[in-house]
Amino acid sequence: MDLSEAMRTTGATRNFTEEPVSDEVLHSILDDARFAPSGGNRQGWRVAVIQDPNLRTQLGELCSPAWGEYMAQVAAGEIPFSMVHPTQVDLKSAAENPPNNPLLDDLATAPVVLVVAVDLEVLAVTDRDLDRPSVVAGGSVYPFCQNLMLAARAHGLGGVMTTFLARAETQIGPLLKLPTNHALAALIVLGVPQHQVTRLKRNPVEQFSSIDRFDGEEFVL
Template identity: 40%
Template sequence: MELTEAMRTTGTCRYFSPDPVPDDVLHRAFDAARFGPQGGNRQPVRWIVVRDAARKQALADLYLPPWKAYLAGIGIGDVAVGALPKTVADADHFAEHLAEAPAIVVVCAEIDGLHPTDHELGRLSVVGGASIYPVMQNLCLALRDQGVASAVTTLLCHSEPEVKKLLDIPDGVITAAHVAIGYPAKGFPHRLSRAAVEDTVSLDSYATPLFT
């Protein structure tokens, strides 16, 4: 698959076919993903592929309460957060059926391999993710190349202690995201809706658009 096409059609899949994702497909995807940029080439990312039905259900049970609380805050018909009602309804279906995804990939990272440079700025620290999320996106693109869909969520990171206990994740390793994967039940999107380049790119100062 051509790279730009993959980038433009790797959306969030909410409906999965029950067909399992074969090991050789996963291996090719992880093999490509590991070349994502990482600070100092420390390679902190580790993966856990959860296929066991009981463990997937346990993850789903942890996911559902915070999702429902979030849903109650925005309302299924409320578009104030920028999400269309169908998008919210699809996300609710995903939450209700998370355990049915063929696999859930838990994205982990070794803390010693991260180097956040923004933790003393008095705001949310995000820089450590620069050594994690490019690798994760590589995984999603590599899966898309093989016809496998994905849905990235960070909501389960709120339950990290429970997830670590469930999956025997050792001290010094964090959870950074969870990626439900499988063959899409409804195909891939032909077009994703995103903000225009003209609205997101500046020149020399934040208030000066580069493109008009």
């Protein structure tokens, strides 16, 4: 598949057919994804291929409270889990009453479930000393995750990268024997899409690009 077309059509797929994904195909996807960049080429990603249906069910249950918190913040007109604006939502009660989420509720029968972690000991985090949360740290693992999504697309598969699991790292970590000084980065579900997305809704270039300074003239052709 043409690279540009792949980038333009790799959307979030949350509904899959019952068709299984072979270990050969999954291995090939991981084998492509490993060419992702990372700070200092440290390649700190780790992947748990979650096959045990009981583990998957527990993962879904542990992620569900974050879905409740997310939806309650959306309903309140907030940017969920904003680093900048504190929430006005009662997160505790939102977490206790999450709405249904078919992806999480049916994790046991999903074609492929991956948990991606990252080894914090090998990350070069150049913004670690700034008086704000780091964004650079994630830059050494999320390109790998997106590579994985693109590699899956090349096999006619779709999927979604989710970060619900980070809210429950203290419970999911021990469940999956996450090593010390590792962080959970993503739970990725893959499979044959029920419907292939062909048009993604994204902002045009001139909306996010400017010349010389961020308040400069729009970069337009």
